[in-house]
Amino acid sequence: MIAYAPAALFFVLFGVGVLRDRRQFSNAVFLGIAVSLLSLALLTELRRAPSLVVEGVAAAIILLPAFGTVALVWFLIANGMTMIRKEGRRPANLLSLLAGLGIIAVTLLLLAALATGSRRLAVLAGTAVLVVLYVSFLFVCFVGYAFLYSRHRPHRNVDFVVVLGSGLIGGERVPPLLASRLNRGREAYEKQAARGNPPVLITSGGQGPDEKLPESHAMADYLTERGFPAEHIEREDRSRTTEENLLFSKAVMERAKPDYQCVVVTNNFHAFRAALLARKTGVNGHVLGSPTARYYWPSATIREFAAVFLSHKLVNFGICGLLALCGVLAAL
Template identity: 35%
Template sequence: MNFLPEILLAIFLVGGILATISWRKKKPDPDTIFFCLVWSCICLIFYFAGIEMLNGGYFFSLPLAYLAVFLWSYFRNKARLLNGVLFNILIFVFGFYLIYNVSITSSIVAFGLLGLALVLLAAVLIFGFVSLLIFLYWNALIVLRKESHSLANMLTLLLAIFLTIFLIYDFFIAQRLPEWLTMILAALPLMMGYFALVFFNFLSVSILYQFNHPKPNQDYIIVLGAGLLNGDTVSPLLAKRIDVAIKFYQHQIKVADKHAKILMSGGQGLDEKLPEGLAMANYAQAKGVAAADLLIEDKSTTTLENMQFSKKIMDQLQPLPYKVIFTSNNYHIFRAGIYAHQAGLKADGIGAKTALYYLPNAFLREYIAIVALYKKRHFIICGLIMALFIFLSVMSFFIG
């Protein structure tokens, strides 16, 4: 058996990864995992195309064409839920391609990737629900131990309780109900499955959105506000957003000798002694940012208003087109990107890191906000599902 393609793949893969790590170490945001994954995908594309062509096949052009569709949609507008759907379909398309590739080439690489995918899928199917419940309760305990006991910090606990109640209903109560009522309530698992699919797509696109690497040629950097401590002090969460903006600002001066304006966006809450934008600007000045490079937007109360009011300020200072990015916490930047698009801004976000224990709760909160943003669509789909099962229940009642 000829192992030359696999040997060449290993050489290019390992060599490229080592070169990528060395290259990214010199950058302010190394993100070596992302760039190593990109290089690995490029190597696999050439490997699979090469061995298939040697066997007289050209089926690899189909997943490549679909990859092109996904990339076109993603780079056209990164902040779209459609990108999550397209990416997950791409994964399935590639999975089917691996099956085809194994059948005609007997590639050990394709067989290994396919085997790994099947093992992961089996693990999810066998242990997924139980593992999810254990994880949610464990994470809820950590969050409640380290954060305030607000409703926003109890989302993982509430989800765990809901899934537990559903499990009890499914195993102990459903069999004792009348058949017509059971059939109506059978819509619930389908709705749950629908919202689970929506969450999966949201999570996929949110993770993809983390890999933004804006060029150091920006005119403006918008920092999205958050609440102040004691009404006048920048909180640790907000400080991380500002620090990310300052880091990019300093990097751009270093590599491009261009000063971006940092626009601090945040109004004054009822319990705050001064606008968030002003407190943020004071923090940035204390960190060494020149006052001439700071702008303040002090009227906004929501993320959408952050974007709308910031755009008005930038439009007054400089006619379009200007280059702009925004910073927030990593779990928030995808939804903020949607609002930027709604406000007419062609801007992508870079995220500040969040404590790992808080991410599940934070992403659940963002997911709920995304569902609320498109509530009409979800209401129609859930209404159709319920109508179908009510119809089936009525038919079953009369036929019975």
Template identity: 35%
Template sequence: MGALLIALVLLALGAGITAWREPRRLLPGIFGTGAVVIVAMVVVAAVAGACGREVSGAMVLAVVAVTGLVAAAVLGVYLVGTGVELVRREGLRSSMMLSTALGVLLLVYVVGVAAGLVVGWLIPTSDHRLLFVLAAIGVPAAYIGFALLALVIWSAVYEVWARRRVRRDPAGAVIVLGAGLIDGRRVGKLLAGRLDLAQEVFDLAEASGRRPIMICSGGRGADEEVSEAAAMSDYLLTRGMRGDAVLAEDDSTDTAENIAFSAKLLADHRVVGPVAVVTSDYHALRAAMLMRGNEIDGFATGARTASYFVPNAEVREFAAIMWKHRWLNLALVVAISIPWLLAVWDVSVR
């Protein structure tokens, strides 16, 4: 118990210090999620102690493992359900199937582990190597699940912090990130939400006495008649935005280029003060990470998104972040998995 409490304090301090120094990264979320896991272990140990049972490390880990399987099953059902709703509303596209695919994988894994446990209970002398393989897969799966949970938690915390900063620190510039156009030329509901919020942030900055600029960032896709930046600019101008304040960045093809190319415009116009990047709520943290990478002072905030759309979008954000740091993640998964795999091999060959 003492070791768990020490770990909890260290993780909580780590979360607080890293968030204070630089909130535009995932590290505070990792520390914070680690603290949540330790709290769960402390609760398990406390409940077992109150019941008069001797608390062992194996007992705590077993309870955490079972809890993790239940959570995986619930998450799997949720992801499949929201994925079906997303396809029903938005149509069937490969980009819409990420969360559904993850949900199916989670359910397959949970069913496999449950089947292995049942076989091991009914036929004690049977070959349990399948169960051990599933258990070994659980380590990298747990790593991915932990990282995904950290992203979801810290994204929510960061968005609350960013929304408060919008009013506290008037922006010297607002960058609104593009999204796909409807029929290749019209601003859709998702992008309109971003633009409306961007105009709100812009108006707050002007009301404080500043003269901010608005950068509409988004290139022209192969199926689009005009660039996203052009359509976004037109949308803002028809709603009363000052023409001399609106700039179009129409060369970018993804979020990384949105931020990098907009940074050049900021430098050209010698923007002073914090920059506000406006996107969708699920996308704000990754946009903020890219701001940090391009040495842009400021924050990212997001417009509200339909609830059925968020799970798939969060999985896409997670995949993008994991891929960017793929070698670090691979090294960590291997380092964590090797001791477990050796133990599994030792048991399976007995």
């Protein structure tokens, strides 16, 4: 039972964090550590298992990562090519392709170090593997907890539904990605209105340099053209970033009702990072995700994770540097 104590401790920390506020990245890390420690504790039980079971588990531990890495690389590169074909060659659309190529580069470096016996290559490969493992662990934590967060649906009444903006087609038309957010926001509005207390729907988005009108105005027009009551729409037309979306929408809500409750709507790949920013900016509400095209999800999720990773750059780069130092010291 002692082997399970560390896992139990981190599960408790995870539970306390969720009860305090679901919108914390530490919850994702605690859950990841707890699951990892539980897996290690379960492996210690293998000493009591028949030898055939032990051999089967050992084979799975060796083979699954190998086949899983090959499958992941193929998926990332294939998705990267799809993104280029459908969305163009913008840097943000190349992330899944670059991730796949990066895994290939680290694997080749490790194989070269093993084949040549070079100490320098061994140090470089070992350091790269340690850093990749750390970043991969955080990424799995991010994706896993984001999935759990998306399963939660608040049941209490809300006073506002905030829909976050995105770029417009031709500088004036709502694209499918933004239409998905607006349709999800309308669903949230209608669910609350059915309780007899219709909320105010805030369309949030300013005017970019290549846009003919503020995103919030195009979003409001999209809704009213489809029968949404215009008197229940408030336009926030100053924001340029997600953080500004939330800050300026918060000011609108606080002026109308200081003790407001709200839901914020964005696309599913963006929901967890938006929730982290909502906590940071003091917005009192849960974030809902709307559907996104499957091919778009991998690159978008990598981009969201990179933004979260860089928002804690001091800690993350410090740990990466420490891992690199450990690799060098181990080689010496």
